[in-house]
Amino acid sequence: MKVLFSCVGTTDPIRGMHDGAMLHIMRHYRPDAVVMYVSPEMKAHDAKDNRYALAFESIQQRYPDYHPEIHRIDGDAVDVSEFDSFYEPFQKIVKDWSAQYPDAEILLNLSSGSTQMKMTMALLAMDLRYRTKGIQVKNFEQRSGTSERSSEDNYDIHAEIELNEDDDDASPNRCSEPDLFLIRRNEERQRVKAMLDQYDYKALEAMRDAIPADCRKLVRHLAHRSDYDFAQAEQLAENLPVPFCLFPMRPCKSWATKRAYREESEYLLCLELMQKTGALTNFVLRLNPLVLRLQQAYLKQICSFDCGQITIRKGSHVLISRDKIRALHPALETYLDQHFNIFRDNTDISIVFCNALLAYLGKADTEEGRLFTALEKLNQSQRNAAAHTLNNTTEQDIYDLIGFGSKKLVEKLEALIQEIYADLCDPKLFRIYDTCNEYIYQRL
Incomplete structure (x- = not known):
């Protein structure tokens, strides 16, 4: 399962007759669910022309077998340049979806929203606790955009949809997965794997933020078990969602x-x-x-x-x-x-x-x-x-x-x-x- 978490900015949903980043990721990654964060400013623009619903409808018409769930979150941060306004709520969104769908890969749109929104998404893309992947979408002009933004008064969503050049199958895929995030995540993975290879579960327990959320209780169990703290290990093993028995043993009456x-x-x-x-x-x-x-x-x-x-x-x-x-x-x-x-x-x-x-x-x-x-x-x-x-x-x-x-x-x-x-x-x-x-x- 794939879940796209995306803010929307002044290049979304379509700008200059080309997909904005959110729509382009949907087109090429086909996420099963889209979680869209809408600031008060973007909400006001959407209220005028229903742009996001129309854009979703257009991509579903283009690909009739594609029917993603759309989850809209209307944010209340008026100042979108305030970094602290986004980290906790964005992390909670990722955490909640990770808890609900532990096997899901969460795609993070690194190209939409304010600079502070993008920075927050970048931090979450490097957080090893979650199965996240940062997706960057290059501007179709391959430079700073000169076409009118979707926040302009004369923005026409119907014309943008009708003339969207990315509907052409020959149009290029502008999505990329930045190596920087992959390198950082791989470094974190290697640190965790080194601890696992040494069976150093106490050290691993101290690296809590680097451990996937659904593995933390298991690591705590192993830390106690490897220290022969059997009673605590057994207690932690209760209801652990692992696909194998932690204490394999045949039945015994004595x-x-x-x-x-x-x-x-x-x-x-x-x-x-x-x-x-x-x-x-x-x-x-x-x-x-x-x-x-x-x-x-x-x-x-x-x-x-x-x-x-x-x-x-x-x-x-x-x-x-x-x-x-x-x-x-x-x-x-x-x-x-x-x-x-x-x-x-x-x-x-x-x-x-x-x-x-x-x-x-x-x-x-x-x-x-x-x-x-x-x-x-x-x-x-x-x-x-x-x-x-x-x-x-x-x-x-x-x-x-x-x-x-x-x-x-x-x-x-x-x-x-x-x-x-x-x-x-x-x-x-x-x-x-x-x-x-x-x-x-x-x-x-």
């Missing part, structure tokens, strides 16, 4: 399982953004709690071993209970004492302990067991290095320790979540940030 899956999968998504943007030190440091959660979920869902049966909770700590192990799994107590050379009671459950459980259950040599072993090694080595040195974790560090890079590690963790939560996990979730980025790219 609220506890659903909550665990969402917490772990969303945390992994945050880690994935760190990996993609090269924040590998933070990536490794923040990996530990997820690994521990996934180990316990794997033990429960795949190995049918509930760590909750052998632990006790004290405040925020989950502690291993020798008494519970002895009562439920006496052979396990013996194994753990051998494995750890007497393991300590009432210590925090850890990656090392869960890996011992996996070994006891015969899972150490499975693909998942080897992954957890690699993660234990990464955790011990890189967490110690990050905590006690000034060095950052590099891609080579990760590869040297576990035999594959950070991207492959994220892929393995995604596959692990899909295995643990096979009934719940929709793989589309792991592309949700890229899906959102692609959607915002399109809206630009």
